[in-house]
Amino acid sequence: MSDAAAFREICLLAGVEVPYARRGGIPTSDLLAQAFHAVLARAGVHPRDVDGLGVASFTHAPDRAIDLAWKLALRPRWIMDDGNGGASGLNLLQHAARAVQCGDASVIVLLAGDHFGADDFTRLVENYNQTTRDLLRPLGAASPNSLFAMLTSRHMESTGMTREDYGTLVVTQRGWASQNPQAVYRSPLTLEQYLAAPIVSTPLCRFDCVPVVDGANAIVVTRRDHPRARAGGAVGIKAMASLHNVDHQEGNGLRTGLASVADGLWNAAGIGPSDVDVASLYDDYPVMVLVQLADLGFFPQELVRRYVHEHIATRRLALNTSGGQLSAGQAGTAGSLHGLVEAMAQLQGHAGARQVDEARHALVTGYGMVEYRHGMCATALVLHGEPR
Amino acid sequence: MSFAVNQCQRCLHAVYPARYLCPNCQGSAWRSIPVRYGRLQQCTRVPGSRGDDAYLGTLQTDAGPIVVARLAGTRHTTGQRYALRLERDALVAEPDSPDP
Numbered sequence: 001m002s003d004a005a006a007f008r009e010i011c012l013l014a015g016v017e018v019p020y021a022r023r024g025g026i027p028t029s030d031l032l033a034q035a036f037h038a039v040l041a042r043a044g045v046h047p048r049d050v051d052g053l054g055v056a057s058f059t060h061a062p063d064r065a066i067d068l069a070w071k072l073a074l075r076p077r078w079i080m081d082d083g084n085g086g087a088s089g090l091n092l093l094q095h096a097a098r099a100v101q102c103g104d105a106s107v108i109v110l111l112a113g114d115h116f117g118a119d120d121f122t123r124l125v126e127n128y129n130q131t132t133r134d135l136l137r138p139l140g141a142a143s144p145n146s147l148f149a150m151l152t153s154r155h156m157e158s159t160g161m162t163r164e165d166y167g168t169l170v171v172t173q174r175g176w177a178s179q180n181p182q183a184v185y186r187s188p189l190t191l192e193q194y195l196a197a198p199i200v201s202t203p204l205c206r207f208d209c210v211p212v213v214d215g216a217n218a219i220v221v222t223r224r225d226h227p228r229a230r231a232g233g234a235v236g237i238k239a240m241a242s243l244h245n246v247d248h249q250e251g252n253g254l255r256t257g258l259a260s261v262a263d264g265l266w267n268a269a270g271i272g273p274s275d276v277d278v279a280s281l282y283d284d285y286p287v288m289v290l291v292q293l294a295d296l297g298f299f300p301q302e303l304v305r306r307y308v309h310e311h312i313a314t315r316r317l318a319l320n321t322s323g324g325q326l327s328a329g330q331a332g333t334a335g336s337l338h339g340l341v342e343a344m345a346q347l348q349g350h351a352g353a354r355q356v357d358e359a360r361h362a363l364v365t366g367y368g369m370v371e372y373r374h375g376m377c378a379t380a381l382v383l384h385g386e387p388r
Numbered sequence: 389m390s391f392a393v394n395q396c397q398r399c400l401h402a403v404y405p406a407r408y409l410c411p412n413c414q415g416s417a418w419r420s421i422p423v424r425y426g427r428l429q430q431c432t433r434v435p436g437s438r439g440d441d442a443y444l445g446t447l448q449t450d451a452g453p454i455v456v457a458r459l460a461g462t463r464h465t466t467g468q469r470y471a472l473r474l475e476r477d478a479l480v481a482e483p484d485s486p487d488p
Contacts, residue, residue: 131405134477135405135456135479136456138476138477138478139444139456139457139458139478139479140442140458140478141434141442141444141458142444142456142458145434146432146434146444147456149432150429150430150431150432150444150445150446150456153430153431153432154429154430198435199433199435200434200435201432201433201434201444202432202433203432248403248411250403250411250453250454372405372456373446373454373456
């Protein structure tokens with residue numbers, strides 16, 4: 001568990017998203033560079049003041065963070081690559097915050113992004129790790145969709161959830177997306193359309209699976225006493241916690257590492273689930289949004305159906321207000337910063353039509369890296385904004 | 389080809405896929421034990437473009453590990469016992485007592 005007091009010195013100046021696009025033609029390195037320039041412009045920071053760079057990407061190879069630093073004419077004192085998928089952005093932040101706190105760097109830019117060429121995504125999915133390549137790929141059709149289809153079936157068996165209930169979450173997120181001009185899928189979706197959609201892997205339909213897009217996200221991490229932070233509007237870190245590989249892939253996947261760190265996270269943050277104004281839960285699949293919310297104490301698992309209809313569908317919890325990856329699109333590892341950038345937009349008051357009134361506290365999670373049956377990485381972050 | 393999983397020589401905990409250290413006792417010595425059967429926990433159907441649907445299942449093996457396998461045939465019932473075999477590197481599960 002991170003010491004919350006230590007984070008008081010750290011802040012996030014700005015967050016941006018290079019607009020996601022289906023079959024975009026911009027190479028990964030260019031997307032990351034665009035995100036770099038955009039986030040510095042928003043932060044009001046000159047490139048020469050950047051002395052730390054972190055990069056998360058599946059498709060940046062053969063380049064690494066240092067190659068991008070060279071292209072961007074940086075001379076970083078701190079540098080890091082992270083390839084841990086849906087958790088990579090918050091992983092980088094966990095390291096970057098400590099680096100800034102300890103003086104190893106003063107202004108760190110974290111970038112996450114991917115461009116998928118014609119065969120890139122298939123190659124990635126089939127060779128995600130050694131286990132996937134050697135044991136799952138030979139089965140044929142054993143994509144993450146099938147693994148999370150069976151995980152969803154387990155969730156249905158243990159909670160009584162139905163396709164209509166998951167569909168309610170998906171339709172609600174699409175409603176938020178319709179208020180986000182940067183979401184790739186914005187047209188309204190009805191529950192009837194959801195239920196009639198083509199099946200990908202029973203019980204999951206097309207709308208339960210994130211659409212693959214290209215894009216990049218970026219944030220700037222610095223100290224509270226940085227002149228741009230003193231000017232106001234920076235976002236603070238209240239608490240952060242991670243726990244990976246909690247069950248060695250021997251559990252049922254319906255409990256992530258977040259369940260083990262939830263009490264410490266909220267204690268360190270000094271708030272609880274009911275104080276959260278905006279929540280960005282990593283949404284590779286609808287079921288994982290609900291599993292993580294239960295892990296973090298938003299409701300007892302057995303009351304999940306009630307929570308979906310009484311809190312999510314009604315927007316009593318402002319959940320995945322960008323539309324989430326399910327509607328905004330999943331741009332590979334960019335998804336690991338997507339929710340954080342959205343939370344920052346809400347806390348800094350530039351979320352446009354989807355702005356949540358008086359958003360002060362936000363929760364962001366990262367989840368991912370399927371080994372054999374479900375994701376291994378789990379990380380959570382509690383943020384606070386300044387009164388506006 | 390028969391299917392096997394690794395069993396920790398120290399605590400007898402069985403794992404699949406194989407790994408270096410035992411998640412139960414951190415032991416590092418393993419023996420291979422054959423696994424013939426598993427019980428179907430969940431099944432998913434992946435529609436094929438030409439009606440050639442694929443079926444995948446999660447099975448609780450007799451030895452302990454829960455495995456993911458391709459299911460032979462088109463009729464599958466959770467709770468049913470399946471015979472496990474390796475077929476060109478793929479773990480295949482076939483209903484042990486198929487319906488007539």
